[in-house]
Amino acid sequence: MSLSNAWSLPLVPSDASWLPIALADIDAVMRDHLHCERKAATSALSLLRSYPERADVVEWTVRLAHEETRHVVQVAQLLNRRSQTPGHDHGDDYAAALQKHVRKTEPGRLLDRLLVFAIIEGRSAERLAMLAGALTEPRERLLYENLADAEFRHRDGFLQLAAATDELWKSRAVELCAHEAAILARLPVVARIH
Ligand SMILES: [Fe+2]
Numbered sequence: 644m645s646l647s648n649a650w651s652l653p654l655v656p657s658d659a660s661w662l663p664i665a666l667a668d669i670d671a672v673m674r675d676h677l678h679c680e681r682k683a684a685t686s687a688l689s690l691l692r693s694y695p696e697r698a699d700v701v702e703w704t705v706r707l708a709h710e711e712t713r714h715v716v717q718v719a720q721l722l723n724r725r726s727q728t729p730g731h732d733h734g735d736d737y738a739a740a741l742q743k744h745v746r747k748t749e750p751g752r753l754l755d756r757l758l759v760f761a762i763i764e765g766r767s768a769e770r771l772a773m774l775a776g777a778l779t780e781p782r783e784r785l786l787y788e789n790l791a792d793a794e795f796r797h798r799d800g801f802l803q804l805a806a807a808t809d810e811l812w813k814s815r816a817v818e819l820c821a822h823e824a825a826i827l828a829r830l831p832v833v834a835r836i837h
């Protein structure tokens with residue numbers, strides 16, 4: 644699935660302090676990353692539960708869940724190679740704050756859920772690409788490059804579904820990106836993916 648036009652989410656760049664903070668505790672970032680991939684897989688399946696009548700959403704989300712589950716395996720293997728034990732999920736204040744902007748009733752609710760997924764994929768992709776650019780171990784670098792590419796594709800897949808859901812998708816995406824920028828500005832910068 645590819646976007647029919649070249650429109651992209653207007654996400655602000657991450658704060659310049661994020662990468663050095665992340666690199667200073669890269670073990671914590673990778674442990675958090677495992678849970679991010681797990682949550683991406685389960686969240687994708689939640690769309691299947693909510694919208695079984697939307698064949699395009701179902702086809703996309705089941706493939707996505709499969710791919711995110713593969714990412715869970717890849718990050719678990721990475722932790723294993725680094726002799727790291729996975730940690731507990733510390734929650735994700737960023738994603739929780741974004742979810743508060745999802746409307747409670749349809750038809751707006753589906754559009755907002757798709758756009759929030761697109762934003763989280765886009766933000767994750769940006770940060771995984773930053774990590775890829777900074778990691779020195781070749782296998783780790785390649786893994787993060789590939790995962791960043793995948794999350795950029797996922798962002799665009801969610802945007803494609805949003806475009807098929809509501810003709811006002813771009814203006815709502817701009818609104819939600821402004822909320823995301825405010826959330827990032829409010830939350831502390833920590834050694835996690837978000
Ligand atoms: Fe992923």
Ligand SMILES: [Fe+2]
Pocket residue numbers: 683711764793794797
């Ligand atoms: Fe993803």
